[in-house]
Amino acid sequence: xxxxxxSPPPSPAMSxxxxxxxTPFPAYEVYSEPDVxxxxxxxxxxxxxxxxxxxxxxxMALTAGKCLEEKWEQLVDDIRVGRIxxxxxxxxxxxxxxxxxxxxxxxxxxxELEKEFKKGFDGIFKRIWPNLKVIICATSGTFSMYVEKLxxxxxxxxxxxxxxxxxxxxxxxxxxxxxxxxxxxxxxxNSAFFEYIPVAxxxxxxxKTLFMEEVKLGxxxxxxxTTLNALYRFRFGDVVKVVDFVEQAPVIELQYRLVEKLRRxxxxx
Numbered sequence: 405x406x407x408x409x410x411s412p413p414p415s416p417a418m419s420x421x422x423x424x425x426x427t428p429f430p431a432y433e434v435y436s437e438p439d440v441x442x443x444x445x446x447x448x449x450x451x452x453x454x455x456x457x458x459x460x461x462x463x464m465a466l467t468a469g470k471c472l473e474e475k476w477e478q479l480v481d482d483i484r485v486g487r488i489x490x491x492x493x494x495x496x497x498x499x500x501x502x503x504x505x506x507x508x509x510x511x512x513x514x515x516e517l518e519k520e521f522k523k524g525f526d527g528i529f530k531r532i533w534p535n536l537k538v539i540i541c542a543t544s545g546t547f548s549m550y551v552e553k554l555x556x557x558x559x560x561x562x563x564x565x566x567x568x569x570x571x572x573x574x575x576x577x578x579x580x581x582x583x584x585x586x587x588x589x590x591x592x593x594n595s596a597f598f599e600y601i602p603v604a605x606x607x608x609x610x611x612k613t614l615f616m617e618e619v620k621l622g623x624x625x626x627x628x629x630t631t632l633n634a635l636y637r638f639r640f641g642d643v644v645k646v647v648d649f650v651e652q653a654p655v656i657e658l659q660y661r662l663v664e665k666l667r668r669x670x671x672x673x
Contacts, residue, residue: 425458426451430501439492441471443502446479446488449517450510454533459541462550462564469558472528476521482507484514527560538563544587545642545658569658573640574629577656586657590650591616596632600625603643606662619646619654626662 431443445468448454459465472479478489486509488499520531530536539559543551543566551564569577569589574596577589591598599613603624613628624645629638641662648655 426454428502428506430498433498434494436493438471439494441468442475442479442489442492444468445472445475446482447506449479449532450483450513452513452516452533453535455535455537457529457536457539457541459539461542462539462547462554465539465541465559466550466554469525469528469554472558473525476517480514480518480521483509483517484511485509525558527558529559530561536562538565540565540567542566542569544569544589545660548586569656571640571642573635573638574631576627576629576642580650588647588655588657590655591653593653597630599628599630599637601628601639606643616654617652621646621648624659 426447427444428447431440431447434440434443448457457465459468482489486503486507488494488503488507492499494502517532520528523531529539539554539562541547541564543564554562554564565579565582566587567579568575569579569587575592576595576598577591579587580590581588593616599615600619601611601613603626605611606626614625619625622645624643626639627642627644629640630636631638643659643662644656645659646654647657
C-alpha cells in the first residue's frame with residue numbers, strides 16, 4: 405500500500421490489513437508524505453514476491469515510480485546494509501523499531517535490484533517484482549491519464565483494477581466487471597442515501613432531484629449524498645452516466661467533475 409488516504413483512526417480491524425502489506429505498522433506512524441512513500445518503497449523492494457500494489461489513486465502509483473527512479477541508489481544502499489536513510493525526517497523511536505525489527509542487511513536482493521535499475525525504468529515494476537499481477541487503484545475519470553502514463557513507462561505489462569468508486573464522503577459503487585472499459589460501478593445504495601440531479605439542471609442552486617428508481621438508462625446525473633453520520637444532501641460534484649442496472653441498482657460510469665459549481669454551493673436545502 406502506498407500514498408495518503410482518508411481513513412478512520414487505527415483499529416483492531418485495521419491491524420489485519422497491516423499484516424497483508426509489506427510496510428510494517430510503525431511506518432504508518434510517519435506522517436510526512438515523502439518520507440512514508442520512501443518507506444513504502446523500501447519495504448516493498450525488500451520483498452521480491454509482491455503480487456499486487458494497492459494505492460488510492462493511479463496518480464500515486466506514478467509518483468511512486470518517479471520516486472523510485474530518483475532515489476533508487478539510496479534505497480538499494482539501505483537494503484544492502486540494513487538501514488533507513490538518515491536524512492528522512494522520522495521520529496528516532498520509530499526509526500529504531502523499523503531498523504531493529506525489519507531491516508536486516510540483504511546484499512543479494514540489493515544486487516538484484518541494482519542490476520534491474522541500471523537497465524532503465526521502462527517496465528520496472530514487473531522486473532523488480534516478477535510476480536506482480538495487478539495494481540489496484542482509482543483509474544476512472546481524471547485518473548485515466550495517469551494509467552496511460554504508467555502503462556507506457558513504469559507499469560508496462562501490468563493490469564489495473566479500480567475496485568471501488570468512492571469519496572471521502574461515502575462509498576458510491578463497486579466494480580463487478582473488472583474487465584469493462586471504461587470502468588463501471590454498481591451503486592451501493594445501503595452505504596449512503598443517493599439522489600440524482602439531471603445534469604441539465606446542475607447549474608441551479610436548488611435543483612429537483614430524482615431517486616434511484618427514477619433514473620434512466622443513458623442519462624447523466626450529478627450525485628447528491630446523505631451519509632449515515634449526518635452529512636445531509638451534499639453535492640460533491642461528480643457527474644455519472646447510467647449505463648445499466650443490477651436489479652434496481654444503477655450501474656454508472658464516472659464522466660467528470662463540476663468544479664465551478666462546487667465553488668458556489670455544496671448542499672441542497
